[in-house]
Amino acid sequence: MNKMPPFKVFIIIWGVLLGYLTLNFISRANINFIQFNYDWEHIVLLNNFKGIKIDSVSNDYLSIQNDFQVPTTLNTNNTFLLKNKKDIYFRTSEILKDSNHIVFSGVKWINSIPNKKDKIGELKIINLPLIQPEGxxxxxxxxxxxxxxxxxxxxxxxxxxxxxxxxxxxxxxxxxxxxxxxxxxxxxxxxxxxxxxxxxxxxxxxxxxxxxxxxxxxxxxxxxxxxxxxxxxxxxxxxxxxxxxxxxxxxxxxxxxxxxxxxxxxxxxxxxxxxxxxxxxxxxxxxxxxxxxxxxxxxxxxxxxxxxxxxx
Structure with missing residues (x-):
């Protein structure tokens, strides 16, 4: 009758596997999780608007009421911070502005999606640098x-x-x-x-x-x-x-x-x-x-x- 491998062998195998999975996770973190791609230590605040009224939120869409003076710095080169009970960062493909609404479409939520029930927030226009490796x-x-x-x-x-x-x-x-x-x-x-x-x-x-x-x-x-x-x-x-x-x-x-x-x-x-x-x-x-x-x-x-x- 064959003997089971010593318990120490299982520990070694488990340790090697855990080490491999950890290294693989770290090496691919910036691929699997978008927030790892940014330099959070060097955020620059460009503008700030309080008391923002949120009309609608979805996976790739945000509409807010336009009851403030829209700045010229509002463009798709910016990153945005929506303070909506928690800090939610996002970027957008398109911004449509009229006298009543500002609509962000093609949105990529960087760290989280806002709670649809929270209708009052604060909008900050920021510069959040992208981290690019050498190439x-x-x-x-x-x-x-x-x-x-x-x-x-x-x-x-x-x-x-x-x-x-x-x-x-x-x-x-x-x-x-x-x-x-x-x-x-x-x-x-x-x-x-x-x-x-x-x-x-x-x-x-x-x-x-x-x-x-x-x-x-x-x-x-x-x-x-x-x-x-x-x-x-x-x-x-x-x-x-x-x-x-x-x-x-x-x-x-x-x-x-x-x-x-x-x-x-x-x-x-x-x-x-x-x-x-x-x-x-x-x-x-x-x-x-x-x-x-x-x-x-x-x-x-x-x-x-x-x-x-x-x-x-």
Missing amino acids: KLTMTIGDSQIIWRRGRDLRKNLAQKGSFYFVGNKLDVYGYPYVGGTFDKTTDLITKIKKARPAEYYILFFGAQDKNLDITKIKNDTCEILRLLQNKTETKMIYLITLPPSTNKNFISYNKEFNKNLIDCSKLYNKTKIIDFFDFLNDKSDYLAEDEVHLNEKGYLFLNKLLLKEIN
Whole structure:
């Protein structure tokens, strides 16, 4: 009859397992828990409003009554602190203001969700710095493809799996910097690129907002964007993402033409690399949102996988 292993063996095995789980938890804490991504020791207060009346709260939405003078500092680059019996920090994708309400939509609650029953609170506008580990000095540039809906998660997901340090003049809902805007066309991107600080690596995903423009102008603007980035002395590589296939016949015709021009422009500059997302998705399905233009969660998972493979 076999003897049971000594009790000491079980203790050793348990100790090793506990140590591994602890180290794994610590190493992945900033991935699994959003609040670990911020530098809580260096919060800067920008503005403070007491007696805020809360209309509505949900998992990604906050509406408050607009009975105070709305400051110019109120924008999506800010982080917000709602004192609602406890301190609740959040960031937002969009802020809508009128004479009666201020609505925060696309909200990411950093540490907790407010109690819906608490209707009076205090709102503080703050700067809460994001902690980024050392990595490739990278700038994402684009339109709604990089910052709207599931595109908001692009930088966060890349940072989880790769070595990136993101730079730019605007902040996404998690606090990662980027350059661009939801409705930006190629001409808008040219203006913003001229003002942007340099990076070593650029990831460009744009073209969704240019459908009504002359295709020759789009091509000229695209080539100008690449020229501006190539001529920055710090530039090491410019990654260009082609627009995805669409189930809409009009959209897919435009996407093909845009992609052709993007590829043609890239051939003029030796520090460019095409990320052929269109070709990658050709044998796949169910990767588009209902608008047949933007990616859904599955689509961005595909893109994230492809970018990490090409860049790292």
